[in-house]
Amino acid sequence: MSEPVGNDGAVVYRERWEVVTEEIRRRIVTGEMLPGSRIRETELAEGFGVSRGPVREALRILEVAGLVLRVPRHGSYVAPVRRRDVDELYTLRASIEELAVRRALRRADAGLAAQLGRAVERLEMALTTEAPFEVVESDIDFHSTFYRHADHDRLVAVWATLADPLRILMRLSSRRSDPDWSTTVGGHLLIASAAREGDEDACVEATLDHLEHARSLVLSFVEQQEIPER
Amino acid sequence: MSEPVGNDGAVVYRERWEVVTEEIRRRIVTGEMLPGSRIRETELAEGFGVSRGPVREALRILEVAGLVLRVPRHGSYVAPVRRRDVDELYTLRASIEELAVRRALRRADAGLAAQLGRAVERLEMALTTEAPFEVVESDIDFHSTFYRHADHDRLVAVWATLADPLRILMRLSSRRSDPDWSTTVGGHLLIASAAREGDEDACVEATLDHLEHARSLVLSFVEQQEIPER
């Protein structure tokens, strides 16, 4: 586990449960722990070198976040991804991302266009080097830009709960085939262009088109993964 | 604490942390524990007759749900309601409720109109008997009907995280003055009418108008409540 020293030099006590939560989340999101697989408190606790207390608290948090499925008196599982989730994630995301885009453009922050541009470049770079993790993170980062500029804490919080399952989905589908990333990049360019010109409606329309494309792309590659019975 | 016997007669073990979570949530939502007030683990644990373990897990859950504010190595507080929250809650709610209304109407379930009608009657009844708790619950219940019929688990989950703070807001503002409930009832009638006729766009428009009215109503009565420093 890491030491209690922050990146700004100041001493920052990161509680055990916090470190444990982040690490389990990382393992789930990166696919190190696969959807549907069993999670044992004692096993994790021993692996981390901590007691079961912090692990329990971490699992509670991740359960509320939707990444962990918990069966009372039985155990925990990495939340399985169902076909239904693809529909839910993308419809809900379209709904809140429209709000994010509109609010971000209305604030007319100069940093928005610049950050969008950098995010597109980052994605293009990741595609040339064929780094799967970077590709997914770049894609997520592009869209996160709007949420960051929306000045809306709860909106960011909801986005965060959607972003993790989306990372898992994108990783699963890109592993199974070779998605059409050029269309994705094109979509991002279109969105960024509309954002640069401050055209709110055009930016929303481009975003919704882009999301619909992404949805159908992911949907065609996701296999049904059953929930462990009981 | 309650006994492990479910209402269907079967034995249902409700874990301590579950009961504790529900009870703390109830106290916060009903205003029994006021926003900004300190929460002491030991105090709650003794009051419930349990150890601090289940209480800690409950507080973690409620923290993720946004009802509890937690300061590391210091303590927990009932999440304070800020002016900013009113804007965030109602803009985000408008966004997802449009999705809920559209999906509910597209499914064209016969039960929808009937349940909306009953919810309106329940609100009218609550207003005549002047039962504050019932009034708030009836209002929330009316809107929940769309979410229940939207066939969208994540949408319901997000709504649930908004509904609790909204209950607190409505309670605070109705305590401070005498809101114009007749307009609220009128709004519900308009929405229910459009839903009965299956007019999706009209129903969405009526809903958004209604929410804007509710927002301005609440906003005018909410006082600034500061976050505890540090």
Added chain:
DNA sequence: GAGAATTTGTTCGTATGTATC
């Protein structure tokens, strides 16, 4: 500013319920 009191963070032992043979 030092020390006591308070409160949270953590560990570990035990109880209880579940699954399996």
Added chain:
DNA sequence: TGATACATACGAACAAATTCT
């Protein structure tokens, strides 16, 4: 069906940090 192994749920004591006097 019954016994056994296993994992989680809970309680109580200890450790560490913050606040207050």
